[in-house]
Amino acid sequence: MKVIKGSVTAPKGFTASGISSGIKRSGKKDLALIYSSAPANAAGVFTQNKVKAAPIIISMDHIRSGKAQAIIANAGCANACTGDQGLADARLMADATASSLNINARHVLVASTGSIGSYLPMKNLLPGIRSASKRLSEHGGAEAAEAIMTTDTRKKEIAVKLKAGGKSVTIGAIAKGSGMIAPNMATMFAFITTDANVPAYDLKSYLLKAVDRSFNMTVVDRETSTNDCVFILANGQAGNRMLSGKDEKDFISALEYVCTYLAREIARDGEGATKLMEIRVAGARSEKDARAAARSVAGSDLVKSAIFGEDPNFGRIMAALGYSGARLDPCLVNIFIGSIEVVRGGKTLSFDNAKARKHLKGKEVLITVMLGLGKSNATAWGCDLTYDYVKINAEYHT
């Protein structure tokens, strides 16, 4: 597998576009369209929040067919808490996209992100959908990535190429963060395309696995949004034979690579973040325990504040492990900040504070926890808690 330039339009048969339709007051791009020249096998993962936005409800329904040909996504308005009107608007987004592209409306997936509780400005959005359809291009991935941004400070995209099933297969993806990010099943948006030939059923199981180890291990603020979703479309145009054995493993690990890259980018670009935190937990009794412990540390406001302050505050890491729900014997816990051991057997060590601080001054902070109870591991990603997180969220009306 190798990383190549581009994103959702790198795989064969996919085009995309991103335009400004007038939803964002700033006039920035706010409408993204991704299109496959033929119906693709499709799978999706949706927010676990019981308050689900209208586009989530519509897309959950549409994806049951296992087929999709287009994703229409807007930023600037979440179309959540909008009742029947919101559902009608989301359905109309799909219908308008289908009619512009001359495809089946049930093959259109819809996603919205932005303020909760306001209605979509349909009179801007509908002409916008027509413009986006006309603008579709093989180079449109980057502008689509830009059009789904809200408080993100940069677009998130990736593409990889691998040999699988006797052919060269490409996977491309875009994603957005960057607030309301919590590791409770699907988080945020990620749209993944591939020209691989993969049945919808397999696609779903590959996606679930990859999402579980990537997006679901990312936490900016322990908030699960009403609009999170991850879609994958596989149009089969690489012409590969069915994936099995090593080919299947390679495809899954490429997909996991793509999801993990984007998950890290989302954490790195968390609202107000100045640092990416990676929490590796080893020696847990079960994978569930390892995941809970890693996410608890990644999500702790006190750990996140300490990282912002570049303070090797292992006590807060111990506290976050202690309330994580993971099985734990404090006397067996070892903790490293970067390569500096700061806790051994649950006890403070007299470590080189200056060296630990030096690691914390970097843009990427690594915390390694060894629980000493078993053989399960997990990694979670997060970011520091800064003045700018407060600023963004005291001033920006979600």
Place this chain on the structure above:
Amino acid sequence: MKVIKGSVTAPKGFTASGISSGIKRSGKKDLALIYSSAPANAAGVFTQNKVKAAPIIISMDHIRSGKAQAIIANAGCANACTGDQGLADARLMADATASSLNINARHVLVASTGSIGSYLPMKNLLPGIRSASKRLSEHGGAEAAEAIMTTDTRKKEIAVKLKAGGKSVTIGAIAKGSGMIAPNMATMFAFITTDANVPAYDLKSYLLKAVDRSFNMTVVDRETSTNDCVFILANGQAGNRMLSGKDEKDFISALEYVCTYLAREIARDGEGATKLMEIRVAGARSEKDARAAARSVAGSDLVKSAIFGEDPNFGRIMAALGYSGARLDPCLVNIFIGSIEVVRGGKTLSFDNAKARKHLKGKEVLITVMLGLGKSNATAWGCDLTYDYVKINAEYHT
């Protein structure tokens, strides 16, 4: 029941003191002692964090007798993650207190709060315990309240008087916050004294109930500390007959009043807080659901940031309800900010934004949620998330 002046020294037979023993670098008071002239019936609630500080382990052991005569508590050092040395130090705190007061060491409860991972400076602390013993007075409640403060900006104390069991009975209490506050069983410190005659067994059940509805419904930052504990000592010097019927109810509701007052004070004085948030949830299917929903809203960083920004951002409240785990039908949810209805049937209302903002400009913000599913209610308390929370926790080494 009426509120009176004073705190832990208001009930008959209790004295207290607070001194500076040299643990806090600032030279502020850091050692509190509370003493009952005779052994009292006692109950305690302890942190659920699996990483328990040494004083917690010692006090959990000591309180099993159902008797206590003194509480020795220091601020500035949590004596957590300190292994065998920490346990020996905590035990020595109890022993030194017992020998200064000529009482049974097992009747001494020990508590520590402050930085995790450093050792107690015993050579300052031991003479400190002797000074605190000599300084015990009937007016010492206020200085004891001051001596347990860490990032608290003000001391927290209360006393109430009621008729129960044919006598005038007094309950007094002090508490401290103000970071690492999460509603996961016991939180922070609260020390409660009463001259009521109540058996230890009843005392424990009264305390559990009161704590569940007060401290356990308070959240500053969703962090359960390693050192949280609530103690109650009842020395029986009011001479009341056994409480039952209306008397028992009155005593329980007075105790709940005391705990709720302190819980609200802890939320109001949460690290960096400028506003107290009260979240009332009604119409839940079960009390568990009501509690989960209320705590989820109270703990949401996004809701807390919006309150700081004085922004009536009901979308974030809906999202926090949706991921709370409480049973929920979004179409039945009504939300009020102050007295302004902002969501009806899960849908945004065109409400008077200026009026809602006016309520949010106050020092106390009330959010009422009606789930429309059942008859259970709960109230939770929290505070806004501000620049100062980040500042305190990026700069203060816990």
